[in-house]
Amino acid sequence: MTSIESAAPQPLLTTEVPGTAALLVDDDGRYLLHLRDANKPIWQAGRWSLLGGNTEPGETCDEAMVRELREETGLTVPGLTPFVTVETVDTDGRLKYRTIVYLGTLNRPAHEIPLHEGIQLRWTDAAEIVHMALDPGTAAVVHEHRKHPRPRLDSAGRPPALRIQETAAQRERSIVGVHLYLERDGAVLLGERAPESAFAPLIWHVPAGHREAGESALTCLIRETAEETGITVHASDLALVHVVDVRDPGSPVPRMQLFFAASRWQGEPQVLEPDRCTQWRWWPLDALPGQLVEYTRAALTGIARGDTYTHMGWAA
Known part of the structure; x- marks a missing residue:
């Protein structure tokens, strides 16, 4: 009580x-x-x-x-x-x-x-x-x-x-976000968020989403990737490569952001949800855009170093 x-x-x-x-x-x-x-x-x-x-x-x-x-x-x-x-x-x-x-x-x-x-x-x-x-x-x-x-x-x-x-x-619970890390020839796939997007307008971000009721993280990522980009990925080709544990002062609920790398995929990125993303582009890992979601930049930096965990917004 x-x-x-x-x-x-x-x-x-x-x-x-x-x-x-x-x-x-x-x-x-x-x-x-x-x-x-x-x-x-x-x-x-x-x-x-x-x-x-x-x-x-x-x-x-x-x-x-x-x-x-x-x-x-x-x-x-x-x-x-x-x-x-x-x-x-x-x-x-x-x-x-x-x-x-x-x-x-x-x-x-x-x-x-x-x-x-x-x-x-x-x-x-x-x-x-x-x-x-x-x-x-x-x-x-x-x-x-x-x-x-x-x-x-x-x-x-x-x-x-x-x-x-x-x-x-x-007791506090966290929102689970899933993110796709696609690397090709030293470049990562990023999408520019639409200007009317509720989250990060005009900022670059990897394909991502939040799982729905009854979904595993992998099922969610496969669905979100297909809906956003038209790219097909399979669970057997996905590996968890980084976790960003985020406490955002603008939200009362912390977020656990999971980044999965795909070893194989089918298709080329398409703009299928223009109200959320206006373009997809392969960005060289050594020349990422200045306007990049902060925790995504942290995850990409961690992946490049071989780290598996980053925390942001926490005291320790």
Whole structure:
């Protein structure tokens, strides 16, 4: 069971990218909750939560909160005030991430608020929350607001902290990505991502994808390669040559990126998904493009050295 305890705010970790969230309350004491997308590799998929997101490089938490509300809903909420800091720790008590929750007042029907991310917005009475699938942090924040409806800042302007301990069932999981390393005459196959691509627009990348339900990594790679390039590869001709273990500060979920080399294949690369990739090209390994996905460059460097593992974004 998730446990909640009061805790004095700790200094932000030097490598930490804190999250932000908005506890928006109307004059009837209802809370604006956001139903997140389900069946996606995102934090708390399919659960009700607060609006918000991570800070970006160079942003303060205040600036990030304003930006996230504007991006997600187009809302501008004056008078947002830090209310609590939610600190999530693992089962061993180690801090995993920290979210600054801002309190604000909003009186606007949910159906009039344009939602650009997620499934639904709704105003919710506190009594209804016990019957909803909430993320633990949101449930803790609402419970705290019922006890202390006004911000309680210390002399330094910091809000109190709520510490939430994960259960074993909530332990961190990783997204698995698969990537094809094709080398021919000292050159590697790379594709330039489409300008409208959600990931790495106008950046070069190897053929890659994420596995679907019921797929092994090899089955996924064979499918993705055929769909993206028209090239046929067989599992018996694939070998795992590198793993990049990535914690991206812009994502709450770490990623395990697997790179497989093909000893044989059939066909020549074609642009079959122009909304994702606009061209394929063989790049000499000693003259790779400047605009290359960062973890892909790390993997290619590791493969050239004969290394099998690289970690990025982790403290150690």
